[in-house]
Amino acid sequence: MSDTILEVRNICKEFPGVKALDNVSFDLRRGEVHVLLGENGAGKSTLMKVLTGVYHPDSGEIYLHGKQMTFQTPRDAQKAGIAIIFQEFNLAPNLTVAQNIYLGREPCTRAGFIDRAKLLQDSQRILDFLKVDIDPNAKVETLGIAHQQLVELAKALSIDSEILIMDEPTATLSDREINTLFDTIRSLQERGVSIIYISHRLQELRVIGNRITVLRDGQSVGTRNAGDVAMDDLIRMMVGRELKKERIRSVNTSREEYALEVENLSQGKLLRDISIYVRKGEVVCLAGLVGSGRTELAQAIYGITRRDSGSVRICGRDIPRPLPTRCIRQKMGFMSESRKEFGLALNLPIRTNITHAGLKTIFPSGIVDLRKERRIAKEFRDKLRIVTPDVERNVINLSGGNQQKVVLAKWLSTDSEFLVFDEPTRGIDVGAKEEIHNMIHDLATQGVGILMISSDLPEVLTLADRIYVMREGRIVKELGYEGITQEEVIAYATGGVAG
Amino acid sequence: MNAKSGRRRVQAVLKRVPMTLFLLLGIILVFSLLTGPAKYLKLSNVMNVINQCASGVGILALGSFLAICSTGVDLSLGGIASLSGMLTAKLLSWAPAPIGPALLLVLAIFVALAAGAVMGSLNGLILSRTNIPSFIITLGVSKICETLSRVIAGGTTIRVNGHAAFEFIGSGSLLSVQQTTMKGARVITRSIGILPVSVLIMLALYVLFSLLMRRTPFGTYVYAIGGNYEAAELSGIDTTRTRFRVFLLGGLLAAVTGIIMTSRLTAASAANGLGMEFDGIAAAVVGGAAMTGGRSTPWRTFIGALTISVLRNGFSMIEMLPAMQMIAIGLVLIIVVAIDAARNRR
């Protein structure tokens, strides 16, 4: 069990102004699940990109089966038996699921044409193995973000690899899919596949991990066996400080001002007859399985998609034909779950990204006050601990979690009275998560109404004043202030209990 | 019950037929009403339009489509067509030729295709190895082609005289029928080619490229690059090579266009073909290509190319003033693409 299959020695990698990897060493044994842990921007993704030939290290060596390797391109790494699921999606939206799974490795007939029957069969087999119900002929752009994640997984599995790297595979998944994923990982392990697993969900680590390596500021802090390490120790290794846990807020139920009132909203088959409300100063969570329509609901409220019927009031005012601009005028904000697609202007600086949503309120005269903008950006950088040398840097150069924080900062910089957060802590490390929770908490205390969508149930339970559980486009249950348990929520979400 | 499922099947098929085809049929209907169906839809005019398509935008549009599909744009196609056409003419007018006419023809076509390949590769080489936008590279290469064409022409137009085999490419037909028309009291009999060689070449190329795009890894790669360049790269696709090939093929297609054009005119001037690249792009976009890449198919592009040829011929049949034709074509192009875009949005 302890034969080392992959070894990385003294890897250094520097980006302009950032030492992303500083002398990192690390080894992987056959058949183990090796967890990489670290704060946002610690260098986890960079290390994986070095391992797969996306980046070239400044110095250091990679040994595969004791042989030194250099990977020029991702293809080299693939050939050597290393497959990866990247943190950011890498699918071609205009191609079908099957085409994406075997992209670059199409089965061909002898005449050089693609063997489409085989392509479909093989894809179907992998999807079946993952127990997901996706049509391999569907175009990827028609899939939700969770299903896309599963296609990524299928794609990685289709490579008959010895080493499989997963960079935050569970960030968008809910418990059911996560369990399927873990089953998959275990059966791969049995086949002798080694797995590098990156996640910010600490509770997963001991379920699935064998060993854990912690990175901090581009350096390796140490490797532990998953069985005999205490969670608090891990967090201390990651963060380098203690986290404070306590949060006290009494919900001000006496406030009767509504931030959001939705009545009988329907939209095709996705949303049926939904009525919910959010009071100012209240944190309301939408719980449910992936595909239950939570994102769709939020999008319909925000005017991204058209609703068929029903009414929406924001901060007491009717919005008959919602559009993002109109909603923002009524002091609503919406943080989307997909930062790359809908959240960020990747090739622009952090500074301008942060003011995009609040241009009208921050600069009411239409003239940009650069000093003010810089001040706001710096404020949020410090408040949210965005790891970057300066706020002039383009967002694309940030780590995934830090990008997420920029999106968050964008919405926090507006003077919204009603905010929708769709998976706000996706890909965010424990420390920062804690801070974001505090921030949401503070916002609510200041009287902002909050509607939060999260697949992370513990998060839902710690933050929510009230929970709506969704299933198949309907609200199946409203759960009140006290005594909600995880089991209860899951039961309603899966239909285990009649709504 | 059965009727219902039948209707559903028809609907499903209809849904897959591109909107632009219906629009094209609509345009044809309007023209035949305006000109008189007997005049407009007679065999000779139908063949006339298809012929104009084959020797004009038809083949070249495939190159435009390929470039656009891989998120680029190829502005050099007209220039390459001009250069290849010029080379063909120059070689065929070689006198006294050291080799026989048949061999000379083979040589001329080979050289013309090679020139297309070289210029296409030049595009591809710079493009796939740097991050210069294709607009700029192909614009530059187009100008280089124009210069070469002018210099080869040496300040005259080059004529190709009495090379029947060569003329057959652009003007010949495998099968002809007789069409008789009355002109006043005179009866005029014309033979109308119903299997013109240039049209057959065009159709063969469309079949070939349709196969290429749908059935080979190369096609998938082109679509993947258009859909998500990074994903394609990280999936291990050799994006450099794929993009190189796209522009190489574009160069070859433009060369074929140039050869057909010269054969049809039996002469080459350096101005021939210049500006055609815009027709090609328009054809691809009318066919449903998105400039952001990854959309549309060769056959849709064919519909786009036909639309443009039908418009040109139709407006001239209804005797619209040339300047008005410009306006009308601009308008119709915008309307057609707008309708298509509106349908796709739903």
Next chain:
Amino acid sequence: MQWIKKHLATLSRLSILLVMFLLLVIVSPSFGTMTNILNVLRVSSLTLMVATGIALCMLVGGIDLSVGATIALTSILFGSRFQLGHGIGDMVFGIAGILVVSALIGACNGFCVAWLRIPPFLATYGIQQIARGLAYVLTNGLVYSNFTSTFQFIGGGRILGIHTPIIFAALLLLIVGLMLNKTTLGRRIYAVGSNREAARYSGINVNATLMMAYILSGIIAGFAGIVYTSRLNCAEPTIGSEFAQEAIAAAAIGGISFKGGHGNVFGVVVGALILTLITNGMTLLSIDSNWQVGATGVIIILAVLIDRNTAKKKH
């Protein structure tokens, strides 16, 4: 050092310009004269104006192929409709009319791109056909000339020895530069160009922003048309047929990205100057017209190539 790193792209562009300039001074004695330098600046100032407008469209992720036709149509309109009287009032009225018409053409582009979702390349190509077609219909190929001397001053005069087009171009660039960097409209333009969906989610009115960029490009083209007409003292429907291509090349050499959301409008100056130097230099060197075409092509590619290679990062 930090500063150099940050502005590497701009510096490399400048150095290309400088090298070209020095080469021309060495090779052609008449090049370095003050007259010629002013001449180069004056010619490039028109390219620069048009390119500034196109840069706005490129920044929102589009392109504007219709500028040349806009120039032709507006100058024809000016010549045929607005220049009947010869008083100052007629001229002012005419100029205002042109700016309105060119804004309308821009609005048509914007409408097609924003609301009809037509790819900008095709939309502006179509509008270009329409506008130029109209110009031909209006003039039937004729040329209008002999404008008043007041009007001729706009594009042909000098202030403190400097040609007016140069001054106009500089002012325009300054205004557009300030707009892009110092106003929320500028922020919106970059945001929409960089990621249209994200901009929409941020509550930016994407369609209005697109519209604005195309309208501005139209107005700028109209303004350039006035200056051009005045300088040539004639209005003909064929003018400006190569303006779009040249201006786009200038913008691209100047570092404006075709993908949108990236680039600094001040870089366009260098782009316009490089392009003008090519034509001016080749004429002064008596390079045959046939070869000039290709040489322009080669230099455009080289200019962008050198620039991009220094700016390109590979990890």
Next chain:
Amino acid sequence: AEEYEVTLILKDNTSAGWRYLASAAIAMGEEIGVKVTENSPLETQDADQQYNAVLDAIEKEVDAICIAPVDSAGIVPALTKAYEAGIPVFTTNTRAFNEGDEVISFVGVGNEQGGYDIAKYMFAQFPEDETINLIIIDGNRTGQTTLDRIAGIERAIAEDGRVNLLDSQEAKFSRAQAQETMENFLVKYDDIDLVIALNDEMAIGSYNAIVAAGRVEEMLISGFDGTPEGLQAVLDGQISASLNQSLPGQGSEVIKAVKTYLDGGEVEEWIVVGGEVCTPENAGELLTKLIK
């Protein structure tokens, strides 16, 4: 009388000269009962588009085709098709290189001869023993017209022996481009004696540049075509001479010839129209004839 239908195909749809020709042709058509429809290439001088225009005219079953070919060689296959379809073809302004009887008649002057004549005339304006430093403002070197006119000028240069050709550049028959080209030449050369522009538009553009540089006294300019603007410029002393192509004359004569032919009459193989050098002496007379 019976109405004939004629398609008129000129080189482009944009430049002034062709508009004069077309207007005159249409006006003459109305007068004598011939319906003239123009279908010239849109913008560029494009041989392929002319080819298509001829084919479209055949499908329209017109009674005759009048064409000014962009490419004298490239148009021949199309003319052969018209011949086969029984449609008579008339060329104007520029000849086609046909070898058979496809073309009934040519109406116009020889461009080569015109180039020779005007060059000869301009050279004669200079003293016997003086070298003449010459600039040629070209039209469009991919087109027949330019090639022919240049050939004529070159013949005159060779005969004369005094001429030193300084430079030549394409200016696409456009006033604007000619003005810019001339600006560059003025910076470069300080000893220009003569500017020959291949049409009147470019001559006027060159004149504007020369005025702006304050060097009107130093050199002479000539144009080509004898358009109203050109003749006026000759009268005003801005340019020294032009060559009377009598474009309107070409337009009306060709339609007259068509009518005669279709009515069963005889027409000459070459109907000469214009061809004389326009000088300040005859420009006024020519201009009044034109405007009438």
